[in-house]
Amino acid sequence: MGVEIRVEGLTKAFGRQTIWQDVSLTVPAGEISVLLGPSGTGKSVFLKSLVGLLKPDRGHIWIGDRDLPYLPEHQLYETRKLFGVLFQDGALFGSMNLYDNIAFPLREHTKKSESDIRRVVMEKMDMVGLLGSENKLPGEISGGMKKRAGLARALVLDPEILLVDEPDSGLDPVxxxxxxxxxxxxxxxINATFLIVTHDINTARTIPDNIGMLYRRELVMFGPREMLLSSEEPVVRQFLNARRAGPIGMSEEKDVSELEAESKMGLDVGTLPPIQPQLMPSDGRIRAAQHAPGAWCAAHGVTPPPGSFVDDLGRNWVEEWPRYVASQQAAAMHGGQPGHPGGAQY
Structure with missing residues (x-):
């Protein structure tokens, strides 16, 4: 099971430039969380701070009972072993083939034999669909394969926390x-804790259990996906709709005169799009971290946007979910395999 990350009052600046300030959030153990935000809001800096590559100016990062910024070097080294990191470009060594790239953390940080290393590497390559590509160099493969190779390398030490920085950068939509x-x-x-930084709106709408958003050096919000996807915050609605109108400008936030001009022209951030069904595992199982569709909205008296939780086949998963859970439980009781819901989403 993954480890909870608890951030309290985190602040980081480079010289006079404050990147973000007083950021507090809890990334639940074993769940998938996504961090959104316009370019330049310090999302990658936040990930580097979580793993101890950058030290914040103030605040706390609790990994279990360890406060990461204040650990002595040897404890920081040990705590980092809980993390796997997938960097934006994969960060593969160009002179090594994929097998040696993926084996590198095992050779560097463990005393495993080469036979044990081979077993682990092949297992992780199988998990990410790269079996048969062991001898290829990074320069011989596509961007998507580089991402998967980087992901396999991030997984070889069986991390309890996986940090992913812009997995969609350089990739086509498919x-x-x-x-x-x-x-x-x-x-x-693996039930690890995932924290994914992304600009991709489809990623944010379909995969996370929780979503957060950085803007104007602050955390606008962080919580269950339905909370943000049903939010009336103008900056959230503008970002989700990819609208030109709204508080986000080309570089920083827009000033009052710009916003007034947009209002006079009748421009707005748009209505909230429907909340899409969340992706399901390929084999149709129910993840340990999954929540029933519409549960947060119902518990908080929020009416989701029209058309929410309806899949491409026209099924409303607020209604379908209890039947699906019952069918999975019945299959498990009779020793059967989990059924697939007829699509990769619920």
């Missing part, structure tokens, strides 16, 4: 969708 499905499948298998 490869991004396939990678998103892989994250869901991996979470179902």
């Amino acid at each position: 490869r991004t969708a396939l990678l998103n499905q892989l994250f869901i499948d991996l979470n179902a298998q």
Whole structure:
């Protein structure tokens, strides 16, 4: 099972430039969380702070009972072993083939024999669909394969926390969708805590259990996906709708005169799009971290946007979910395999 990350009052600046300030959130253990935000809001800096590559100016990062910024070097080294990191470009060594790239953390941080290392590497390559590509160099493969190789390397030490920085960068929409499905499948298998930084709206709408958003050096909100996807916050609605109108500008936030001009022109951030069904594991199982569709909205008296939780086949998963759970439980009781819901979403 994954480890909870608890952030309290975190602040980071480079010289006079404050990146973000007083950020507090809890990333639940074993769940998939996504962090959104316009370019330049410090999302990657936040990930680097979580793993101890950058030290915040103030605040706390609790990994279990350890406060990461204040650990002595040897404890920081040990705590980092809880993490796997998938960097934006995969960060593969160009002179090593994929097998040696993926084996590198095992050779560097463990005393495993080469036979044990081979077993682990091949298992992780199988998990990400790279079997048969062991001898290829990074320069000989596609961007999507590089991402999967980087992901396999992030998994070889069996991390309890997986940090993922812009997995969609450099990928076409199809490869991004396939990678998103892989994250869901991996979470179902290993129950690790996932935190994914992304600009991709489809990723944010379909895979996480929780969503947060950084803007204007602050955390606008963080919580269950339905909370953000039903939010009336103008910055959230503008971002989800990819609208030109709204508080987000080309570089920083827009000033009052710009917003007034947009209002006079009749421009707005748009209505909230429907909340899409969340991706299901490929084999149809129910992840340990999954929540019933519409449960948060119902518990908090929020009416979701029209058309929410309806899949491409026209099924409303608020209504379908109890029947699906019952069918899975019945299959498990009789020793059968989990059924697939007829699509990769619920």
